[in-house]
Amino acid sequence: xxxxxxxxxxxxxxxxxxxxxxxxxxxxxxxxxxxxxxxxxxxxxxxxxxxxxxxxxxxxxxxxxxxxxxxxxxxxxxxxxxxxxxxxxxxxxxxxxxxxxxxxxxxxxxxxxxxxxxxxxxxxxxxxxxxxxxxxxxxxxxxxxxxxxxxxxxxxxxxxxxxxxxxxxxxxxxxxxxxxxxxxxxxxxxxxxxxxxxxxxxxxxxxxxxxxxxxxxxxxxxxxxxxxxxxxxxxxxxxxxxxxxxxxxxxxxxxxxxxxxxxxxxxxxxxxxxxxxxxxxxxxxxxxxxxxxxxxxxxxxxxxxxxxxxxxxxxxxxxxxxxxxxxxxxxxxxxxxxxxxxxxxxxxxxxxxxxxxxxxxxxxxxxxxxxxxxxxxxxxxxxxxxxxxxxxxxxxxxxxxxxxxxxxxxxxxxxxxxxxxxxxxxxxxxxxxxxxxxxxxxxxxxxxxxxxxxxxxxxxxxxxxxxxxxxxxxxxxxxxxxxxxxxxxxxxxxxxxxxxxxxxxxxxxxxxxx
Numbered sequence: 356x357x358x359x360x361x362x363x364x365x366x367x368x369x370x371x372x373x374x375x376x377x378x379x380x381x382x383x384x385x386x387x388x389x390x391x392x393x394x395x396x397x398x399x400x401x402x403x404x405x406x407x408x409x410x411x412x413x414x415x416x417x418x419x420x421x422x423x424x425x426x427x428x429x430x431x432x433x434x435x436x437x438x439x440x441x442x443x444x445x446x447x448x449x450x451x452x453x454x455x456x457x458x459x460x461x462x463x464x465x466x467x468x469x470x471x472x473x474x475x476x477x478x479x480x481x482x483x484x485x486x487x488x489x490x491x492x493x494x495x496x497x498x499x500x501x502x503x504x505x506x507x508x509x510x511x512x513x514x515x516x517x518x519x520x521x522x523x524x525x526x527x528x529x530x531x532x533x534x535x536x537x538x539x540x541x542x543x544x545x546x547x548x549x550x551x552x553x554x555x556x557x558x559x560x561x562x563x564x565x566x567x568x569x570x571x572x573x574x575x576x577x578x579x580x581x582x583x584x585x586x587x588x589x590x591x592x593x594x595x596x597x598x599x600x601x602x603x604x605x606x607x608x609x610x611x612x613x614x615x616x617x618x619x620x621x622x623x624x625x626x627x628x629x630x631x632x633x634x635x636x637x638x639x640x641x642x643x644x645x646x647x648x649x650x651x652x653x654x655x656x657x658x659x660x661x662x663x664x665x666x667x668x669x670x671x672x673x674x675x676x677x678x679x680x681x682x683x684x685x686x687x688x689x690x691x692x693x694x695x696x697x698x699x700x701x702x703x704x705x706x707x708x709x710x711x712x713x714x715x716x717x718x719x720x721x722x723x724x725x726x727x728x729x730x731x732x733x734x735x736x737x738x739x740x741x742x743x744x745x746x747x748x749x750x751x752x753x754x755x756x757x758x759x760x761x762x763x764x765x766x767x768x769x770x771x772x773x774x775x776x777x778x779x780x781x782x783x784x785x786x787x788x789x790x791x792x793x794x795x796x797x798x799x800x801x802x803x804x805x806x807x808x809x810x811x812x813x814x815x816x817x818x819x820x821x822x823x824x825x826x827x828x829x830x831x832x833x834x835x836x837x838x839x840x841x842x843x844x845x846x847x848x849x850x851x852x853x854x855x856x857x858x859x860x861x862x863x864x865x866x867x868x869x
Contacts, residue, residue: 374396374397374398374399374401374433374434374530374531374562375396375397375420375431375432375433375530375531375562376394376396376397376430376431376432376433377393377394377395377396377416377420377429377430377431378394378429378430378431378432379392379393379394379428379429379430380392380393380394380416380419380426380428380429380430380431381393381426381427381428381429382412382415382419382424382426382427383427388586389412389415389586390412390415390416390419390426390583390586391585391586391587392429392587392588393412393416393429393583393586393587393588394429394588395581395588395591397531397562397563397564398562399530399560399561399562400557400558400560400561400562400578401557401562401563401578401579402553402554402557402562402563402565402576402577402578402579403562403563403564403565403577403578403579403580403581404565404566404567404573404577404579404580404581404594405417405564405565405566405581405583406566406567406568406573406580406581406582406583406602406606406801407582407583407584407606407800408584408606408607408772408800408801408802408803410770411583411584411585411586411606411800412583412585412586413566413583414535414566416583417453417533417535417564417566418453419431419440420446420451420453420531420533420564421443421446421451421452421453421533422440422441422442422443422444422445422446422447422451423443425440425441433449433450433530447527449530450527450528450529450530450531451529451530451531451533452523452524452525452527452529452531452532452533453532453533453535454517454520454521454524454532454533454534454535454537455535458513458516458517458520459520460472460508460516460519460520461508462507462508462509463507463508463509464507464508465504465505465506465507465508466491466502466503466504466505466506466507466508466511466519467484467487467488467490467491467492467504467505468487468491469508469519469523470490470491470494470495470504470519470522470523470526471487471490471491472523474527475487476489476490488504488505491504491522492504494522494525494526495522498521498522498525498556499555500518500521500522502515502518502519502522503515514548514549517537517549518549518552521552521556525556525561529561530561530562531561531562531563531564532556532561532562532563532564533563533564533566534553534563534564534565534566534567535566536566536567536568536798537549537553537565537567538550538567538569538572546569546572550572550575550576553565553576554576557578565577568798568799568800568801568804569827570599570602570603570801571829573594573602574594574599577594578593578594579591579592579593579594580592580593580594580597580602582602582605582606584605584606584607584608589605589608590602590605603801606800606801606802607801607802624649625649625650625651626647626648626649626650626683626686627648627649627650627684627685627788627789627819627820628646628647628648628671628682628683628684628703628788628789628791628820628822629647629648629682629683629684630644630645630646630647630667630671630680630681630682630683631645631680631681631682631683632644632645632679632680632681633645633667633670633678633679633680633682633691634678634679634680635663635666635670635675635677635678635679635844636677637677638661639661639662639663639665639666639844640663640666640843640844641663641666641667641670641678641844641845642663642843642844642845643845644663644667644680644844644845644846645846646822646839646846648789648820648821648822649820649836650818650819650820651815651816651818651820652815652820652821652836652837653811653812653815653820653821653823653834653835653836653837654820654821654822654823654835654836654837654838654839655823655824655825655830655831655832655834655835655837655838655839655853656668656822656823656824656825656839656841657824657825657826657828657831657838657839657840657841657861657865658826658840658841658842658865659826659842659865661843662841662842662843662844662865663841663843663844663845664824664841665708665793665824666678667822667824667841668705668791668792668793668822668824669793670691670692671692671698671703671705671789671791671822672692672695672698672703672705672707672791673692673693673694673695673696673697673698674695675691676693678691679691682701684701684702684703684788684789685702685788685789687701689701699728699785702785702786702787702788702789703787703788703789703791704782704783704785704787704789704790704791705782705790705791705792706778706779706782706790706791706792706793706795707793708793708794708797708824710774710775710778711774714778714781715766715774715777715778715781716766717765717766717767718765718766718767719765719766720762720763720764720765720766721748721752721757721759721761721762721763721764721765721766721769721777722744722745722748722762722763724766724777724781725747725748725751725752725762725777725780725781725784726744726747726748726781726784727781728781728782728784728785729747729784729785733747745762747784748762749762751780751783751784752780754780754783754810755776755777755779755780755783755810756776756806756810757773757776757777757780758770758773759773770800770803771798771799771800771803772799772800772802772803772804772806772807773803775795775796775798775799775803775807776803776806776807776810779792779795779807779810783814783819787819788819788820789819789820789821789822790811790814790819790820790821790822791821791822791823791824792811792821792822792823792824793823793824793825794824794825794826794827795807795811795823795825795830796808796827796830797827804830808830808833808834811823811834812834815836823835828858828861828862829858831853831861832853832854832855832857832858832861835853836851836852837849837850837851837852837853838850838853838857838861840861840864840865841865842864842865847864847865848860848861848864
């Protein structure tokens with residue numbers, strides 16, 4: 356097949372020059388075709404973004420390259436040699452390494468032990484902590500990493516854990532590194548550090564396949580872009596030869612809905628959330644925070660890690676008892692909520708940053724998840740009215756544009772974007788006076804991101820104001836009527852009606868740059 360207009364020919368013969376060649380890869384599960392005739396090449400030093408909506412085939416392609424899935428047809432070649440992977444170990448032995456979004460490591464072992472895991476240094480099957488430390492230190496220094504080698508993996512930040520996984524991959528002389536959503540749980544500063552590291556690894560000769568939903572990162576760090584839609588490669592080309600709007604059109608198969616809401620006045624004068632003199636001494640601290648959210652307004656809080664933005668959101672949800680101050684919801688003074696139950700009773704809807712561990716029960720069905728927090732309204736004499744529950748959940752699924760086989764499908768079987776819609780729907784179900792959201796579109800694809808933003812705008816227009824905490828400055832600008840920038844626990848800047856031109860100013864204010 357030929358790539359979409361404007362890209363390079365995806366059926367080019369890469370023989371002789373490319374490090375890795377994928378030729379006509381196909382994979383199906385029953386009648387569902389997941390990958391269909393996918394071909395492209397990855398050369399040494401190339402950072403190729405692999406983009407597409409959830410369900411487009413990205414994860415399946417990555418698993419094929421990592422040896423975890425066997426394709427039904429097609430070839431993988433390395434420097435002209437046809438490869439056949441029967442297991443992930445086969446792929447590792449050929450220099451193919453994957454760093455998944457959910458990292459795989461032994462939390463109780465040290466950083467050094469994790470780097471050497473499965474390849475213990477020594478002789479005659481004997482090793483020692485000293486030898487392990489020496490080898491791990493040599494690998495880390497060679498790659499320019501400063502890692503706490505004696506610390507346990509569980510004590511590290513997510514960014515440090517990813518760095519360990521990268522050292523582990525490169526210490527195996529990896530020729531192809533697959534990164535799956537590596538910055539989904541990182542703040543801007545950590546993301547920038549990881550992107551710089553990735554570019555350095557590529558300069559040293561490795562090829563990188565970078566799976567991400569973050570277009571700003573793609574245009575910041577990648578050299579090439581491959582776009583999948585419904586299992587087919589619809590675009591393959593140089594990043595320099597395209598732009599974000601074209602990329603989004605290829606991903607969605609249509610022209611994207613405009614990012615920005617129409618210019619408007621913001622709040623109609625009514626206040627749904629009034630936070631007064633919020634303070635916290637423990638780290639991360641907050642100092643004399645005063646803010647208001649109008650009933651038809653979206654206010655974004657943006658700051659670097661440790662700025663206190665997340666503490667403000669979590670305080671509204673009743674997760675911090677060491678925070679002092681006053682909170683007024685829809686004209687009623689409630690104090691700082693002392694528990695999640697009190698926050699809900701005060702009509703504060705809270706969407707946590709981590710949907711898997713804080714927001715959803717994966718084994719529940721969509722129907723159960725959407726109705727969980729309002730079960731009292733759907734029960735009579737202690738028994739659930741099944742018909743009422745079914746009708747209620749179907750209506751919410753329709754409002755949130757949820758894509759599922761039925762409301763009886765398990766949440767764990769949905770894509771990340773649809774899981775996020777279930778999470779938001781369950782909070783909307785409470786008819787809150789104000790919604791407080793942390794990282795509302797983290798780890799979702801471009802199409803779901805647009806739909807979630809549109810949903811939030813509709814809720815604001817209907818009278819549900821929102822306080823959004825996000826480490827994604829692009830999202831903060833796109834979605835908000837007002838943008839508040841935090842640094843060291845204080846609000847240091849307010850931007851009314853933010854635009855793309857506001858991004859640099861917000862980043863500088865968050866980082867303390869004049």
